Amino acid sequence: MTANISKPAAGFYQRDRTWQPPAHTPKYKTSIVRSPRLAPISLDTTISEITGPRFDHNIIGELDNDLIRNYAKDDGSPIGERIIVYGRILDENGRGIPDCLIEMWQANSAGRYRHLNDGTRPPLDPNFGGCGRTITDANGAYQFATIKPGPYPWPNGPNDWRPSHIHFSLFGHAFAQRLITQMYFEGDPLIWHCPIIGSIPSKEAIETLIAPLDLANTIPMDSIAYKFDMVLRGQRSTYFEN
């Protein structure tokens, strides 16, 4: 195995806490008791955060990035709108990050999760699990096939609805880059009513979570495509300490 020779020990850009959602966002009620109230201690990244776990491509099974087929029974197929989601993982310097593990999970087309704690009314789809993963290629690119998830109501305010969304868990090369986020779909009218999305302070930042329809990359008569790039913290290129 060849080591990825990046600069040793160069720190990462600090998170922009005015861009990221704050911990305490009362319209998302659960955040009220689960948000730290004291200021976090700000520190430059140390070797404990500059390093991080890496995952070999050989952990990925053949169908792990095909949510249409990876839970389907026999000749079955999940109900819903077939889509391709593709894009790149970049760092804040705009460079693609290879070998990023991406895990994704989502509701089925009716808005129901395959989870023992989801007791809502929409039906499970016997051919849909809603779980997948992939690892980015040498350019930071990834893609997967799935069914467009449905929107669903959730207990927060008296009438709150989650827009259609796919959850993503991302590993870069450093534990400092660890990120979980959600992707939304262009044109979904529920986006601007959602208290979880509303935890993000600016419209500009929210728009970076909305994947555009990409008709040019559709598979005709099969699946339409959405493009979704994600950005992880970037590493400094200057390092003069010591």
Next chain:
Amino acid sequence: MAQALTRIKETPSQTAGPYVHIGCNPNFIGNSGQYENDLGSNLINENTTGERITLTGKVYDATGTPLKDAMIEIWQADCTGLYPAKNEHRGDADPEFNGWGRCACDFDTGEYKFESIKPGPVPFNDGRMQAPHITFWVVARGINIGLHTRMYFPDEATNKDDPVLGRIEHKSRVATLIAEETSAGNFRFDIHLQGENETVFFDI
């Protein structure tokens, strides 16, 4: 006018939500058959070098209620202080040590548990040493962006010189980062998201 800085912004975080297990710990919720094991289940095996430790604890909200739907990840050095990472350039870490662990908190009790080894000390950026510690990352429904904290070991003489602990202005809060050794090799580390004993979190 000056030249433009051509940097792009980090993707905004969103909560992991209550169903994080579907993607990250599918076997834990009985969605078996897709992945052989949930990733991060094992940090060590019988050939790993180092002093065995067990870490347990809970994550508490402001009311003192343990979270039942949190997921915790840890990242730590091997027993000599080397990280099992491709960008660790000081030497090769123990190949039998994984360094990264992931655990969904128990749905009934909220408890997490990791079996690992005690990490060695690692350097700080200025060359001083950091006391042995384990990095924790906590996500859950209601947590908008993953929380970074650290666990240190009790009765560790080097804690008093640790540069990160030294940056904590309110010294009474340092105790929130020190685990309790409940019996030999068994450490308890509870995390308090808010309230009187709010754990120190890092913007790091």
